[in-house]
Amino acid sequence: MPDDKSTILVIGTGSIGERHLRCLQRIGRREVAFCEPMEERRADVALRYGIDASLVFPTLDEALSSAEFDCAVVAAPAPFHIPLGRQLAEAGIHILMEKPLSLSLVGVAGFRRLAADRGIVVAVGYVHHAHPAIRGVKEKLDSGEFGRLLEMRFDLGQPLAHFRPAYADVYFADHEMGGGTIQDMITHFYSVGDSLAGPVDRLVTHARHLALPRVEVEDTVHTLASHGGIMASYATNMFQPANEVCVTLNCEAGSLRASYQDRRFSWISEPAGEWQHESFALDDWDEVYIRQNNAFLDAVDGKGSPVVGLESAIRTLSVNVASLESARTQSWQNVSYES
Structure with missing residues (x-):
């Protein structure tokens, strides 16, 4: 060496x-x-x-x-x-x-x-914080050009069995090993939402197993959340044919959008106007990890x-815990950040 x-x-x-x-x-x-x-x-x-x-x-x-x-x-x-x-x-x-x-x-x-x-x-x-689409919309949002963020929507899904054929034989199949869609997938976007809008203070989650074979953990999650008054929705499933991520931010002076499948991030400021786009190349997910x-x-x-540092990850862990409890009790949960 x-x-x-x-x-x-x-x-x-x-x-x-x-x-x-x-x-x-x-x-x-x-x-x-x-x-x-x-x-x-x-x-x-x-x-x-x-x-x-x-x-x-x-x-x-x-x-x-x-x-x-x-x-x-x-x-x-x-x-x-x-x-x-x-x-x-x-x-x-x-x-x-x-x-x-x-x-x-x-x-x-x-x-x-x-x-x-x-x-x-x-x-x-x-x-996902290192993904060029997320980096692009965050840079636009932080510029102040679009004013105050008012609302966020996260819509994503993937064919998990195609990308990870052994999913039912590894941790994903067991909540106690960090599995299920809340802890394995949508947590990524709870974290992204925290970076865009600040911490979640309240949420409600509906989570069910709908279609993914050979497991009983939730494969579909819908969460409504309040980030200090900024409204947010997070929706995902792990069985649809398309591999898609779309994040939309609606602000006082326009909207921003990250689209993984289109390999671009976009913005619009004029009512009924045209979206403006900036494309990026991403041929290999290893590039994001790099x-x-x-x-x-x-x-x-x-x-x-x-x-992403430790403090941000602790906040997202608190959201995971609240989301799982909300799904279990079918109730709104306040998110506590005391560890």
Whole structure:
């Protein structure tokens, strides 16, 4: 291993962990090591990505006792995020943690204090913030040109079984492992909504299983939310044929729209006028992860901030918890941000 390059440790090499590993190799700013408890997968990943045996570990304990790392990606299932995060922070290792931050607020305040005391950078993988369509509408909104934001609509869906054929055999099938559409998909857009409109104060969620085979967790979610008086709606399903994301922001002086499927973001200011468009190229979703992971490494190197930090992720976790409770009780919920 080159003496002048630090090492990043990827913990877990399921589909998301493997994507992080692949993207970090493409970035090339760190040597990449990984932990994977499943022997067959561990050998396969090491072979396919050409990772030396000295950088391959079955457990985090063995990794920490065998090598030095300045940062790590936590891509294990959500119930293990906070315990792994504490172990890494205690070792002085900066953390990019996959979403959601956890399943509940238990232990989050202690982790926040530990990370602050040790000077640990904590980023959380709400990767849609790095998507060019979301970045485009946020830049337009922040410019002030369109006035105050009044209302937001998030409409999205995808054929999950096509993109992740093993969905029923992994964490998605189990709420207790971070699965279901609230914790796995719509949470991304609760987080984006927070960045655009500020924190949610009240919400109501209707969530059901409608069509996705071989699971019982919700595959369809509709949430109405108040972001301090800004009205918002979030709707998604995980079975429709089209892979689509459309985000519309209605402001005092016009409207903004992000459209993933059209590869553009748009704006309009004249009543019954014409939409104006700015297109972007995005041929590979790895590009979005590369933006996110580069920002994390920049923050570790003292050159910037992560795309989504710990405080934002704690707020989104609070929204997840309230949304799940609303779906269970069929009632409006106030969102508490005390952890």
